[in-house]
Each structure stands twice: as C-alpha cells, then as structure tokens.
Amino acid sequence: MSLEPETAEYNLLLIDDDEVDVMTFQRSLKKSDIKYSLTVCYNAAETLSTIEKNTFDCIFLDYLLPGIDGLQLLRKLRDMSINTPVAVMTSQGDEKIAVEMIKNGAFDYFTKSDITPDKISKVVITAVRLWDAERQRQVAEKKIIENNNRLNAILESTRNLIYAFDRNLNLISFNSSFKENLEHLLRANGIVRTDINLHEIPIHEERKISLIQNIEKCFLGDQFTVLEQVSFSNDSHKEVPWYETTFNPIINANGEVTGVAIYSQDVTENKKIEQDLLQAKNDAIAAAQAKSEFLSNMSHEIRTPMNAIIGLTGLLLEEKFEGTNLENIKSIKYSADNLLVIINDILDFSKIEAGKVTFENIDFDIRHRMGELRKTFEHRTKEKGLDFVIEVDEEVPSAIKGDPYRLNQILFNLVGNAIKFTSEGFIKVSVLVIQKTVDSIKIQFTIKDSGIGIPESQQSKIFESFTQANTDTTRKYGGTGLGLAITKNLVQLQGGEIGITSEVGIGTSFIVSINYSIGTSENLEATTQKNSEPADLSGLKILLVEDNLMNQFVAKQFFKKWNNELIIANHGAEAITILRERDDIDLVLMDLQMPEMSGFQAAEIIRGNNSVVKNTDIPIIALSADAFLETRRKVIEAGMNDYVTKPFKPEELYSKIVKYTQKPSSL
Numbered sequence: 232m233s234l235e236p237e238t239a240e241y242n243l244l245l246i247d248d249d250e251v252d253v254m255t256f257q258r259s260l261k262k263s264d265i266k267y268s269l270t271v272c273y274n275a276a277e278t279l280s281t282i283e284k285n286t287f288d289c290i291f292l293d294y295l296l297p298g299i300d301g302l303q304l305l306r307k308l309r310d311m312s313i314n315t316p317v318a319v320m321t322s323q324g325d326e327k328i329a330v331e332m333i334k335n336g337a338f339d340y341f342t343k344s345d346i347t348p349d350k351i352s353k354v355v356i357t358a359v360r361l362w363d364a365e366r367q368r369q370v371a372e373k374k375i376i377e378n379n380n381r382l383n384a385i386l387e388s389t390r391n392l393i394y395a396f397d398r399n400l401n402l403i404s405f406n407s408s409f410k411e412n413l414e415h416l417l418r419a420n421g422i423v424r425t426d427i428n429l430h431e432i433p434i435h436e437e438r439k440i441s442l443i444q445n446i447e448k449c450f451l452g453d454q455f456t457v458l459e460q461v462s463f464s465n466d467s468h469k470e471v472p473w474y475e476t477t478f479n480p481i482i483n484a485n486g487e488v489t490g491v492a493i494y495s496q497d498v499t500e501n502k503k504i505e506q507d508l509l510q511a512k513n514d515a516i517a518a519a520q521a522k523s524e525f526l527s528n529m530s531h532e533i534r535t536p537m538n539a540i541i542g543l544t545g546l547l548l549e550e551k552f553e554g555t556n557l558e559n560i561k562s563i564k565y566s567a568d569n570l571l572v573i574i575n576d577i578l579d580f581s582k583i584e585a586g587k588v589t590f591e592n593i594d595f596d597i598r599h600r601m602g603e604l605r606k607t608f609e610h611r612t613k614e615k616g617l618d619f620v621i622e623v624d625e626e627v628p629s630a631i632k633g634d635p636y637r638l639n640q641i642l643f644n645l646v647g648n649a650i651k652f653t654s655e656g657f658i659k660v661s662v663l664v665i666q667k668t669v670d671s672i673k674i675q676f677t678i679k680d681s682g683i684g685i686p687e688s689q690q691s692k693i694f695e696s697f698t699q700a701n702t703d704t705t706r707k708y709g710g711t712g713l714g715l716a717i718t719k720n721l722v723q724l725q726g727g728e729i730g731i732t733s734e735v736g737i738g739t740s741f742i743v744s745i746n747y748s749i750g751t752s753e754n755l756e757a758t759t760q761k762n763s764e765p766a767d768l769s770g771l772k773i774l775l776v777e778d779n780l781m782n783q784f785v786a787k788q789f790f791k792k793w794n795n796e797l798i799i800a801n802h803g804a805e806a807i808t809i810l811r812e813r814d815d816i817d818l819v820l821m822d823l824q825m826p827e828m829s830g831f832q833a834a835e836i837i838r839g840n841n842s843v844v845k846n847t848d849i850p851i852i853a854l855s856a857d858a859f860l861e862t863r864r865k866v867i868e869a870g871m872n873d874y875v876t877k878p879f880k881p882e883e884l885y886s887k888i889v890k891y892t893q894k895p896s897s898l
C-alpha cells in the first residue's frame with residue numbers, strides 16, 4: 232500500500248533522550264507539510280515495548296541513548312524482524328558512526344543541526360517510499376519462494392527422474408530421485424560433487440551420445456518423448472529397463488531456449504504387462520483358431536457319413552415301401568436333413584469366426600430365388616396349415632449382382648425360423664427396393680410371421696451365438712441358437728443391416744437390407760435358363776476317385792440306377808494310373824481330400840503340359856464336403872470343370888454329368 236504524501240497520515244517514532252532535541256524535532260515537524268502522529272520514546276526499553284504494539288512508517292533514532300548506542304538498538308530491531316525504515320540522527324562530526332549505521336540497515340542519517348521542517352518531511356516521504364518498495368519486494372520474494380516450494384513439491388512427488396541441463400550441458404536442476412541415482416553413480420566412480428557437466432557423468436558412452444543428441448534436438452524448441460531401453464550397468468545378466476523420456480525445452484522471457492528439462496520414467500513393468508497382454512491375446516487368437524479348426528474338421532468329418540445316410544435313405548424312398556416302413560424311412564431322412572443343417576451351421580459359424588468367409592459377385596434373379604424359396608418351404612407351411620405369401624415389388628430389377636447363395640442362406644434361415652415358431656396364421660416374405668442409383672440398388676427383405684413373438688428384452692440377444700429367446704425354446708423347438716448369429720454376420724459382411732420388430736403372441740418381422748449392384752440379364756446364372764429335357768446317362772463310363780468306402784458304396788447305388796458303369800479309384804494316384812491306360816472313360820468325379828494324392832494334385836497332373844493321361848480334356852467334377860468360395864476357386868484353378876457339394880443332391884449331380892457329357896445335338 233503506498234501512501235499519498237499530501238493526504239496520508241504518517242505514524243512516526245522518535246527515539247531520543249534529550250528533551251530539548253525532542254522539542255526541536257516536534258517544532259520542525261509541526262511546520263512541515265505532512266500529516267502525522269508522533270510517538271516519542273526516551274530509552275531502549277520503552278522503544279522495544281512500544282514497537283511491539285505499534286507499526287510505524289518511519290523511525291528517527293538518536294545515536295546516543297542511555298545505556299545503549301543506536302547501533303545496538305538498530306540490530307535489536309532488525310533481529311526482531313522489524314524492518315521499518317530507520318533514519319539516524321547524530322551530533323556534528325559523527326559521520327563514521329552514520330556510515331556504520333547505514334551498513335546495518337539504516338536508510339538515512341542527518342545531524343541534529345540539520346533538522347528543518349523540509350528535511351523531516353523529505354526523510355519521511357523517502358522512508359515511506361522505500362519501505363513500500365521493500366514491502367513489495369518482500370511480497371514478490373514470498374511468492375517466488377511459494378512458487379518454488381510448489382514446483383519442488385511437484386518435482387518430489389514422483390519417483391521418476393526429473394533433471395535439467397543448460398545449453399552448455401551443465402546439470403542445473405534435479406529432483407531427489409535423480410539425485411539419489413546420480414550420487415550413487417558418482418560415488419561408485421569416486422566423484423563427490425553434483426554440480427557437474429553431462430560429459431563428466433559416468434554413463435555408457437552410447438547412452439551419453441544418445442542423450443546429447445536428444446538434448447540438442449530439444450534445443451531446437453520442441454518437446455518430444457522417446458521410448459528406449461537404457462542400460463546403466465555392464466552386467467549383461469541384468470534385465471535392461473525400458474525408459475520413457477520426455478525432453479522439454481526451457482525457454483526464457485525472450486523466448487530463447489536456455490536449457491532442457493528431462494522427465495524419465497521407468498516403464499519396464501508396463502512393457503512387461505503390454506507383452507503379457509499381447510501374448511495372452513495371441514494365445515486367445517490361437518485358441519480360437521484351434522477351436523474353429525476343430526469345429527470345421529469335426530463337421531467335415533460328420534458330413535461324410537451323413538452323405539451316406541442321406542444318399543441311401545433317398546434311394547430307399549424311391550423303392551416301394553409302405554406303411555410303417557415308409558414312415559420310418561421318411562423319419563430317418565427328416566432327421567438326417569436336420570442334422571445336416573446343424574452341421575452346416577457349425578461349419579459356417581467356424582468359418583465366420585475364423586474370418587474365412589468370401590462372397591460371390593455374380594448376376595442373379597431375385598424372383599427366381601423367391602421361386603426356390605417357395606418350393607423349399609411350401610410343403611412345410613402346408614403341413615402346418617400356414618398361409619405362405621411372397622411378394623416382390625415391381626421395381627425390383629430382373630438382374631442384380633451379388634451373392635445369391637448367401638442370400639438364399641439368409642432367407643432360408645429366417646423363413647425356417649418363422650415357420651418353426653408359428654403354429655397358425657401366415658408367413659409373408661416381401662421384397663422392396665428402398666434406394667436406387669444408376670448402378671446400385673438397396674433391397675429390403677421383410678420376413679413376417681404371426682408366431683409366438685420375442686419379448687423385447689430378448690430381441691437384441693437372439694443375434695448372439697448360442698442364444699435362444701428363452702430356455703424353453705430348445706426343449707420345445709430345438710435348434711442350436713447359431714442361425715441368427717450366422718445370418719447377422721452374413722448380412723453385415725455384405726455391408727447390409729438386419730433388424731427386428733416383434734410382439735409376444737402377435738408375431739415377428741425380421742427386416743434385412745442389402746446393397747447390390749445392378750446386374751445384366753445376359754449373365755444371369757445358368758439355373759434360370761430353360762431346363763433341358765432329362766437326358767439319358769445310360770452307358771456312360773464314370774471314374775469315381777474317392778477314398779471313403781461308404782461314399783463309394785452310395786455312389787455305386789446311384790450309378791446303378793442311372794445305368795452307368797462306375798470305375799473306382801481310391802485316390803488321385805490310382806486315378807492317374809487308370810487314365811493312363813484307358814481312353815474310354817467319359818467323366819471323372821473327383822473327391823478333394825484323399826491320402827497319397829489329393830484331387831487337386833490329380834487334376835493338375837491330368838491337365839498338365841506333360842500329362843501322361845490319354846484324354847487330357849476329360850471332364851472333371853469335384854466332389855467336396857465344403858461349399859466355400861475359396862474351395863470352389865481352387866477347384867477351377869486346378870483345372871477341374873465344376874463342383875458338387877457332398878452330400879450331393881442326386882438331381883444336381885445328374886444334371887452336371889449331363890452338362891459335361893452330352894454332345895451338342897446336331898440340328
């Protein structure tokens with residue numbers, strides 16, 4: 232607080248034992264132009280007790296006091312932390328004393344003979360200004376100390392290392408963590424100082440060079456962090472710790488970099504945790520892969536005997552059975568078909584989990600697909616007495632481009648569920664165009680039923696794998712809880728969306744929308760073309776390359792029915808031997824996975840440049856237990872003509888054999 236000379240009232244203390252001098256002083260003071268209140272003390276004791284109780288703006292001190300001199304009293308005041316400005320009054324000729332007093336903290340002196348009103352007022356005003364400045368300095372100093380303490384507290388609040396170098400690489404600041412480390416290092420090298428230059432710090436030369444490089448980089452003005460493995464010892468058995476170190480330029484008031492502050496944290500533990508996590512993640516991925524491989528292998532293995540069961544029951548159904556026998560055979564067929572759906576689900580699911588699903592991109596006709604859907608489910612809906620309605624909006628173009636097989640799978644799944652969970656009413660499938668550009672189209676498929684419905688709380692869960700709406704479901708309706716998880720994945724992997732609205736007791740709608748390209752009608756899948764008349768296969772010689780005895784047996788039954796001669800090879804190598812000798816074989820049915828020589832290898836040999844077989848162009852149809860695009864692609868790459876999945880549908884196999892063996896009829 233600064234006092235304005237004209238208005239302020241100054242609190243003054245005069246210490247003098249001489250009555251006459253006091254009166255002279257008072258007279259001059261009265262005549263001066265300042266407002267004041269004056270306290271007079273006549274000795275040291277009185278002074279000390281007065282000064283304890285009051286604050287003064289200026290003290291006038293007579294040098295000569297009874298029992299004590301002014302210098303001693305001044306020292307006493309300063310010892311008591313009383314910093315009030317003191318002006319010393321001396322007798323004539325005592326300048327030496329005055330100099331001594333000023334050295335001890337007095338701010339001015341004058342001889343008693345100099346006491347004039349003007350002098351007094353000048354001294355008072357100067358004293359007040361001085362003290363004001365002094366008080367401000369004290370406040371600033373206090374702030375600096377507080378600030379420093381705060382910063383120190385921050386520096387000391389961590390076990391990490393904080394230190395700083397100036398531009399000459401002298402160590403200028405550090406926290407105690409750093410100090411401990413440094414002292415330890417220095418002591419080990421016989422150095423006891425800590426005011427040291429970086430060049431003198433006994434660390435590895437390599438480490439020193441890297442530190443200096445980073446510090447010099449930081450001199451350019453940017454903060455940065457490096458992660459490095461730092462070795463402080465030569466012990467090669469000791470684990471080398473990881474440090475994360477931040478370099479931060481120290482900038483002065485002119486914006487110049489005067490040094491670098493460094494914060495270094497030992498992150499070895501974090502690194503270890505990170506590595507452990509990575510290991511755990513890799514283990515989990517490996518475990519998931521092993522699981523999905525296991526699932527894939529298992530379902531693959533199960534499909535082979537299924538092939539036999541389904542094929543043979545199909546054949547049996549064509550015989551003349553009646554009554555209970557017929558019912559029993561139908562039940563076997565029904566159960567086997569169901570089992571196959573489950574196995575296919577598991578296989579699909581494992582492929583999705585392993586990220587191995589690929590999609591076709593071919594032209595197809597949605598209306599044709601809907602016809603297939605109707606054919607597949609018509610019988611079941613009739614059996615349950617349900618109305619089955621399929622509506623395709625006029626706007627849906629005749630050819631679109633995408634994956635028709637996956638669309639089938641999605642719709643079959645949803646319609647299958649709808650029928651399963653509906654006991655009366657209807658199933659309605661509608662197909663709508665909801666968005667269209669020149670070359671793309673978004674199609675929405677709604678599968679609506681009047682079935683049991685799904686409670687709202689369950690609606691999001693049913694899309695998770697192995698989840699069913701309630702535990703009753705399995706008992707009542709069966710199922711694996713995989714269908715919707717697969718469906719959702721297949722929709723999303725094609726960039727589409729799937730949603731649900733449902734009300735318990737009223738029914739459920741699944742809404743699927745998928746973006747397709749617009750296709751061209753010329754390229755439409757072969758299935759939409761006119762079916763050729765059933766051709767006669769009798770007399771054809773077919774080479775079946777198949778290692779599984781049961782599959783051989785099933786095939787034999789069919790070919791017997793179709794009046795073909797079937798020649799059997801147990802693996803690829805055997806097939807090559809046969810084809811080397813015979814040129815009367817019309818077609819090869821090739822299993823893919825076989826011992827000795829796989830179907831892929833055999834096909835490559837047959838088609839190869841230096842082929843040893845008689846007819847290198849012989850049609851080859853692959854038979855395989857999985858229907859994945861990847862496998863289909865490999866089949867074509869190996870030079871085979873076509874592909875049939877096992878368990879094969881007799882009609883499909885039949886028509887493919889026809890396709891590759893009938894000569895174009897001469898017109």
Ligand code: ADP
Binds near residue numbers: 650652698700710715
């Ligand atoms: P699941 O093979 O068990 O049918 P899904 O994943 O296909 O497995 O279906 C999961 C569950 O969702 C079913 O068990 C059933 O509870 C419920 N759900 C699916 N579709 C319908 C529907 N149309 N109506 C009622 N509930 C359904």
